[in-house]
Amino acid sequence: MPGSRFVIATVLSLAASITHAAAQGVLTIYTYESFTAEWGPGPAVEQAFEAQCGGCDLRFVSVADGVALLNRVRIEGEATKADIVLGLDTNLTTEAAATGLFARHDQDVSKVTVPGGWTDRTFLPFDHGWFAVVYDTQAMANPPRSLKELVEGDPDQKIVIQDPRSSTPGLGLLLWVRHVYGNDAADAWRKLSRRVLTVTPGWSEAYGLFTQGEAPMVLSYTTSPAYHMIAEGTERYQAAAFAEGHYQQIEVAAQTVAGKRNPLAAQFLAFMLTPAFQDHIAEKNWMLPAAATSAPLNPVFDRLVKPETSLLFSPDEVAANRARWIEEWLGAFGR
């Protein structure tokens, strides 16, 4: 019943505010759901941080994904309870910075090992990865070896991609094609569209269609095969290495303006770039660490595609051109 639920909710929030006051200190981190899931890095990260902060309490609040994360902070505005927001990517940071809700960090960025280096003074990477076309070795003997081969290949060999208007990997492919083809991107999309089985709203739907055998290729990450090899013990799904290089995704965290007043926030950002945090990224978030780990990664990660060239637009370029490039993409599909 709504009534009794409301009473329960009130009691719970009262109880929460009492314990809030009693605790040594509370650090509230907004992040996405797969980070805090029981198999994600969240639980281990929480334990490791609480062990070294001297009786503090780390609390995660989780939302669906990075875009939902930014929207939640935008809706809450200055009243946000987040000290730290963890899980945006570089395609969102210009808009995130424009809200004025995020504060600069004072961390030593030389610890960041992300290819291409790091200079941003507000957002700090916690992991990264490359987009890749993942293919089913049982359905495809000769995967494309370049973006060009993907674009110009046999239209009967299909790929499932995501919509750049609603999905991060979808936007990633849009930027990848744009980076490689420049002003000829529209032509490339017109050709590629013949190979596209369908365009799904998010990564989950696309990957679901792919594992159901609907298409031999899907847009995903170079690290996707690691999951299948480690968690499922199968080598069936592999990523195709592309000659032009792979578009990069860098996931970042930042403290909010309110969070800067909480000494635990800066402490956590420093912790984030230590092995105590980074050790949990590879096999729990299925991304690559953004700083040193205490031991080498599972050997399976050595067998993944390692792009020689990382492609990445600056956050400002993305923010300035995204709408136009999406229009161009729509036009190419409209035929």
Add this chain to the structure above:
Amino acid sequence: MTSTKAHVPAARPSAVHAPAIAVLIVAGGGVALALAALAAAGLQSGGAFIAAFDGVMGRAVRFTLWQAALSTVLSVVPALLVARALHAHPAFPGRGLLLRLFALPLALPALIAALGLLALLGRNGLLADGLTALTGARWPGIYGLEGILIAHVFFNLPLAARFFLVALEAVPANQWRNARQLGLPPLALFRLVEWPALRAAMPGVALMVFLLCATSFTLVLILGGGPQATTIEVAVYQALRFDFDPARAAALALLQLAAAITLGVLVARVPMPVTPFGATRHTRARPSMGETLMHATALGLAAVLVAAPVLAVLLRGATAPLRTLLADPAVINAALTSLAVALSAALLAVGAAVALLSARTPMIMMLAAAGGGGVLFAASPVVLGAGWFLALRPLVDPFEAAPFIVVFANALLALPFALRLLAPGWRASQLRHDRLAASLGLAGWRRLTIVEGRALARPLVAALMLAGLLSLGDLGVIALFGSDAVQTLPALLHARLGSYRTDDAAGLAFLLTLGCLVLLWLADRFSDGALR
């Protein structure tokens, strides 16, 4: 007014207006508040309303209307045949199961239904090899307009058939008796008895299906094959989610709502069926062999259409680690949350429907008829949720209120279903019992519980069930901004799928489907065959 004229109170007995007006104010106010909050937020941030209507939008509008119109025709016309068959054969074995099955698509998240359909008709589906051999070319799957249409028919044909069945059951017994005594041939029976009842229900049902298909989002994206298949709803979602442009979302939502209200007003001019209430069992003449064959074909095809994808979902999930899932606290928690949301939303929706039906002012009846046609769907849960979040922001922490927002949005969207299921019997009962109730001095709440509550127990349970199932399958307005306070079963399913855990997701789809079937069976038992 003096009270000397005894027939005056009898003419308009116990017409209770206050709750109906309250419902209209809350429902209409809720929609208006959401749109106003979005528009205000957009104006503050300097968003451009005009930018919402460009060339791409024009294409989206055309495609939305085109696919919705086709989906409606393909769902509603066969539904007429299915409903007739169900009505003509009130007691064949498996009929109860079939009706339960017909309620099931409502509860299935769109993604699961799409995967179920593709497991059969996809490029790698069960039937792909046969279809390849049959057509001589590699079966391309059902990506494109045809996929969208098949999925919409899967969702809406059973729904429309149920509503038409309700309409046929409200035909008074004496009409069937007369027809039997006159020995009317099937065609004449259809023209003189069945068609008038079906025709009266038609505009409302068709409008409802049309609007459900017009605001369809996930199915269109997954099965559409590319951005050339884009509905307005996709643009609304994009505006709210990726661009965070509330003004554009409000403009698009207003466009949708204006179109729906126009259609709704047109439909509301066709009066809701008002027929004397009749006991309907075994009053129709036994159909001939030829007719029975036709009915069996219609029912068989409809059963395959609905059962095959559901079976595909069940088969895929049966191999999942079900025991582990059932012992998982996150799963139990999500199941309980889903149940709580569904039950609260269903009670609110049915309560609101009863309030609207208890009032008899022509204006309220017209608004209720428009509501019964589903005008509220056009407001879309995403828009409602987003608007309410923004509107509540200065008052409370909207994320604390998230459970209530989810329940309220779902209740609003379930209201048309409840109205449509309850209206025919309700009007009939009102007419039939007015004199008796007046003579016994029964009015208001007492009359409601003693008279309508008993006479209409079966449709009431059916309405609760349908409204609840609808809310169960909803991914929730929360998906847009996120709140871990309301983790429903479909949301958990999406989360598992989003972390490579496809087996878990298949298992959850299995549990959700089976759980709904059990709930439907319980409701049947509870209400003595309410859905039969």
